[in-house]
Amino acid sequence: MGVGIEVRDLNAWFGKAQILKEVNMTVGANAVTAVIGPSGCGKSTFIRCLNRMHETNPDAKLTGSVKVGDEEIYGQGIDAVDVRRKIGMVFQKPNPFPTMSIYDNVAAGLRLNGFNKRRELDVAVEASLQMAALWDEVKDVLKKKSGSSLSGGQQQRLCIARALAVQPELLLMDEPASALDPISTGKIEELIFQLKTQYTVVIVTHNMQQAARVADYTGFFLMGKLIEFDKTEKIFTTPSDKRTEDYITGRFG
Amino acid sequence: MHNMSTPGPVSTTLSKPLSLWRRATNVGFIALASAAAVLVLAPLVAIFGYLLYKGIGSINVAFLTNTPKPVGESGGGMANAIVGSMMILGLGSLIGVPFGIGAGIYMAEFGRGKLVTLVRFTADVLNGVPSIVVGIAAYAMVVLPQQHFSAVAGGVALGIMMVPTIARTSEDMLLMVPNTIREAALGLGIPQWRATLQVTLRTASKGVITGCMLAFARVAGETAPLLFTAFGNQFWNLNPNQPTAALPIQIYSYAISPFDEWHKQAWAGALILIVLIVVAVSAVRFVTSRGTMANNA
Numbered sequence: 001m002g003v004g005i006e007v008r009d010l011n012a013w014f015g016k017a018q019i020l021k022e023v024n025m026t027v028g029a030n031a032v033t034a035v036i037g038p039s040g041c042g043k044s045t046f047i048r049c050l051n052r053m054h055e056t057n058p059d060a061k062l063t064g065s066v067k068v069g070d071e072e073i074y075g076q077g078i079d080a081v082d083v084r085r086k087i088g089m090v091f092q093k094p095n096p097f098p099t100m101s102i103y104d105n106v107a108a109g110l111r112l113n114g115f116n117k118r119r120e121l122d123v124a125v126e127a128s129l130q131m132a133a134l135w136d137e138v139k140d141v142l143k144k145k146s147g148s149s150l151s152g153g154q155q156q157r158l159c160i161a162r163a164l165a166v167q168p169e170l171l172l173m174d175e176p177a178s179a180l181d182p183i184s185t186g187k188i189e190e191l192i193f194q195l196k197t198q199y200t201v202v203i204v205t206h207n208m209q210q211a212a213r214v215a216d217y218t219g220f221f222l223m224g225k226l227i228e229f230d231k232t233e234k235i236f237t238t239p240s241d242k243r244t245e246d247y248i249t250g251r252f253g
Numbered sequence: 254m255h256n257m258s259t260p261g262p263v264s265t266t267l268s269k270p271l272s273l274w275r276r277a278t279n280v281g282f283i284a285l286a287s288a289a290a291v292l293v294l295a296p297l298v299a300i301f302g303y304l305l306y307k308g309i310g311s312i313n314v315a316f317l318t319n320t321p322k323p324v325g326e327s328g329g330g331m332a333n334a335i336v337g338s339m340m341i342l343g344l345g346s347l348i349g350v351p352f353g354i355g356a357g358i359y360m361a362e363f364g365r366g367k368l369v370t371l372v373r374f375t376a377d378v379l380n381g382v383p384s385i386v387v388g389i390a391a392y393a394m395v396v397l398p399q400q401h402f403s404a405v406a407g408g409v410a411l412g413i414m415m416v417p418t419i420a421r422t423s424e425d426m427l428l429m430v431p432n433t434i435r436e437a438a439l440g441l442g443i444p445q446w447r448a449t450l451q452v453t454l455r456t457a458s459k460g461v462i463t464g465c466m467l468a469f470a471r472v473a474g475e476t477a478p479l480l481f482t483a484f485g486n487q488f489w490n491l492n493p494n495q496p497t498a499a500l501p502i503q504i505y506s507y508a509i510s511p512f513d514e515w516h517k518q519a520w521a522g523a524l525i526l527i528v529l530i531v532v533a534v535s536a537v538r539f540v541t542s543r544g545t546m547a548n549n550a
Binding site: 097 | 365436437440442445447455458
């Protein structure tokens with residue numbers, strides 16, 4: 001079951017540049033929430049703050065609070081590694097581990113966290129690939145082919161399977177289809193639709209049609225601020241802010 | 254340019270035969286490149302061929318199983334030097350490989366600011382230090398305190414020489430791993446040390462191993478740093494804490510001797526040394542290539 005996210009007064013910096021300014025957002029459980037906005041508006045930084053990936057950059061700073069479920073992920077004594085284990089992330093460019101087979105890619109998160117029971121790994125790998133709608137295409141070459149030998153769209157579904165294998169409570173996707181052709185994009189979107197029955201999904205996208213298609217809620221970012229956050233339908237039909245309207249009608253960005 | 258939509262002119266240009274001048278320069282450059290390739294290969298083939306010609310006649314069971322005979326007696330071999338060389342090179346790798354890769358990981362993955370520049374600069378300087386100077390350093394560090402020569406001292410000297418090569422190639426290879434791979438690992442909730450060792454380093458492993466092999470092959474033929482560390486030995490010795498024979502030293506002392514048979518044995522020793530390096534490098538390549546998928550298979 002997915003969990004909700006409660007973001008309060010979130011500010012983020014790279015060095016002296018403030019990327020996010022006082023962001024407040026409540027993400028519902030078991031729903032797809034899209035984050036849209038022009039390049040450089042802070043949407044990628046925003047979701048990287050939700051699983052503490054932001055701080056992997058040495059210049060990064062952050063203030064504010066993010067609660068995932070009941071847990072404050074920036075609370076004292078909370079280990080960023082544990083946070084990331086519970087929150088899956090899929091990146092813009094498919095990034096399978098190039099020296100690992102398809103099987104090893106999916107099993108990587110479990111294995112590298114010290115989980116090594118073979119039969120259970122087999123089960124987890126199959127279930128994850130099934131869920132990512134990739135099983136039928138790769139079941140015969142699981143250990144024979146490397147992850148990077150797959151096509152771009154398959155690689156991205158492999159990365160989704162890899163993220164699902166560690167059984168996260170939440171799935172973050174940073175423009176997961178921006179490097180893919182329309183057919184692969186369609187498959188990913190279909191997948192997102194199915195994933196929300198079990199997970200809470202937050203997706204950053206450049207593509208407004210994509211947000212309209214997959215998301216229940218949509219947030220519009222501009223220059224580090226969350227301008228408007230509402231039901232997707234409302235955002236795309238009757239936005240309350242002029243800037244949102246300008247953006248979705250293509251007047252800038 | 255605005256005629257791009259009509260395919261006609263494009264296809265005629267493609268089917269037109271190349272001009273005489275284009276064909277001539279094409280042939281010319283291919284010839285130049287091939288000549289350069291031959292020039293690079295020629296010394297290696299010549300050296301190996303000459304070694305085979307001079308050395309193969311003296312290689313026999315006795316040469317591979319006996320220790321050197323005293324002056325005046327015929328026969329004998331370099332078995333102790335072969336084993337000694339392996340021992341010294343093994344000890345050297347034991348020091349050079351972990352420290353070299355460790356320094357490379359530090360520079361590529363963890364180091365920040367001036368300290369990295371300093372480490373990198375030091376590695377480059379160390380790479381340029383003459384091998385005999387490294388030998389003196391090992392002499393001062395190991396031989397003087399212990400008051401005797403040893404394989405360990407030789408291993409320390411060779412290990413120190415391996416570090417900069419391995420560190421710098423490891424660093425370069427790790428930096429070639431795209432950042433998205435590191436992020437993928439961290440995003441899975443893998444601790445950073447583990448992500449570095451089992452994902453980043455593994456992705457770069459091919460290049461890192463090449464660096465190790467390069468360093469190994471380079472020090473395998475070193476004589477100068479062994480002269481006053483491992484020292485050499487005419488008898489069997491398997492104790493790393495004792496003076497130990499090594500092929501380069503044995504080759505050197507036999508080559509400058511006045512005896513014809515020793516000259517022949519020196520040739521044979523040189524041949525064995527090269528074969529040893531080739532076998533070691535190929536074996537490591539074979540063993541490490543299993544279990545890891547080729548990058549673009």
